Amino acid sequence: MHALPARCGHVSRFIQGHPGCSPGGALLHVVGTPAPTQAQPPTGTPGKDQLLAYARLTIYVDTAAPQTTITAAPRYATDRDVIRVEFSASEPSSTFQCRWDEGAWAACVGSTTVSLIPGNHMISVRASDAYGNTDPTPATAVVTVTAVASQPPPPPSAPAEPTVEAHAVKRKSKLRIHVGPGSSDGDYRVVIQRKVGAKWRKVDRVRTRGDRDVVVVDLRRGTYRAVLTTSSQGPAIRSSTVRIKR
Numbered sequence: 001m002h003a004l005p006a007r008c009g010h011v012s013r014f015i016q017g018h019p020g021c022s023p024g025g026a027l028l029h030v031v032g033t034p035a036p037t038q039a040q041p042p043t044g045t046p047g048k049d050q051l052l053a054y055a056r057l058t059i060y061v062d063t064a065a066p067q068t069t070i071t072a073a074p075r076y077a078t079d080r081d082v083i084r085v086e087f088s089a090s091e092p093s094s095t096f097q098c099r100w101d102e103g104a105w106a107a108c109v110g111s112t113t114v115s116l117i118p119g120n121h122m123i124s125v126r127a128s129d130a131y132g133n134t135d136p137t138p139a140t141a142v143v144t145v146t147a148v149a150s151q152p153p154p155p156p157s158a159p160a161e162p163t164v165e166a167h168a169v170k171r172k173s174k175l176r177i178h179v180g181p182g183s184s185d186g187d188y189r190v191v192i193q194r195k196v197g198a199k200w201r202k203v204d205r206v207r208t209r210g211d212r213d214v215v216v217v218d219l220r221r222g223t224y225r226a227v228l229t230t231s232s233q234g235p236a237i238r239s240s241t242v243r244i245k246r
Helices: none
Strands: 028-030 038-045 051-054 057-062 068-072 074-078 083-089 095-100 104-109 111-114 119-127 138-145 163-169 174-180 188-196 199-208 214-218 224-231 242-244
Touching: 028 074, 028 095, 051 083, 057 214, 068 119, 083 095, 083 119, 083 138, 174 188, 174 242, 199 214
Parallel strands: 074 138
Antiparallel strands: 028 057, 038 051, 068 083, 083 111, 095 104, 095 119, 119 138, 163 174, 174 214, 188 199, 188 224, 224 242
16 A cells, blocks of 8 residues: 555545554544545555555544542541542543552542541542543542540440339238339348337337248337338438338
């Protein structure tokens, strides 16, 4: 084939990768439409390399890289946050690569999310167009991550204190003592006191055993109350006063 004289911008359709139109080996992108085929006097050897006609095409050598822009990124975050960064490029068909700090570049699409440890972290984003041109100056943003103090465990709940109730039963001839167990399912000791004048005097002592928390006691006529002593150093627990008629 005979190569026709060509200059950058107009080249024979039979000439591909003409050295005058592909500086640095860049890709050639056809952006024009062919001009009408023009008649050309036959040249060359018939049946071998004879050129009968040619057409002119306008070509464009794309060496411009897209510009990358970070459109949204937080300045501050905590180590419990999911950080989202959004970005774009000046060429709509661009693809993106991202990396945090000095990590490896990885493909990302329009946005990226990540959780980070406390400290200052920098994200870098670079765009590449369809012809392999990559932004040589990636867009960057810095995020400062702080630690959130862990919540201390709640204090242990105070053990439930038992209760004691006293009632007159059997036609008010007997004293019925009921202990409401607290956190402990052990035995409880109950002191029965009788009011004598202005004072209370101990007249008996009973014990609840395990889950058997009701005791009935025979007593003579008088005013009584039950006093529950606990294992803790807190004050004794007293029932209301009960009148026994016998």
